[in-house]
Amino acid sequence: MNKRDTCLAGNTSDLDAAVALFHSLSDATRLTIVRRLADGEARVVDLIGELGLAQSTVSAHVACLRDCGLVTGRPEGRQVFYSLSRPELLDVLAAAETLLAATGNAVALCPTYGTGARGAAIDTEETRQ
Known part of the structure; x- marks a missing residue:
């Protein structure tokens, strides 16, 4: 079995998970947030300033990434510092x-x-x- 056959041999749930992963990264804002967090943790307020987007927009995208298990939050007082989870x-x-x-x-x-x-x-x- 060659490498291509091995990749395609996964079950439907594996494929569904892969689709969900790539869908979570398919939005330009979410991908920008992921790329920013690759440089180190940040708060939503930091991302707002760097991306020039509304707080609600940034928070929604961070929540999506968090729900997908790609981003984790570290509370510190009243602030949360986000970083890549994996x-x-x-x-x-x-x-x-x-x-x-x-x-x-x-x-x-x-x-x-x-x-x-x-x-x-x-x-x-x-x-x-």
Whole structure:
């Protein structure tokens, strides 16, 4: 059995879990938060200042990542410091960056999920201003 066959041999619940993992990382804001937390822990207020987003937006995305088990909170007084819960997440991000570099970012051209896809959220400097 080759490596591809082994990957596809998992049961449906394994596939469902993988779908949930990648879905949790598919939002630009959540991915930005994960990448920021890769540099060290942060409070929601820190993320608000760095991302320039509303508190409710940042809190909702952090809650999603926490519910998925990707982020953990460390209470300190009235504050909560968030960090990545699993160092393996950094391996996933590194592998994704390697894959994107190897494909020349071809996924951005995908007619279904790429940046120009109908209904895709395009997050550029021009659209944020």
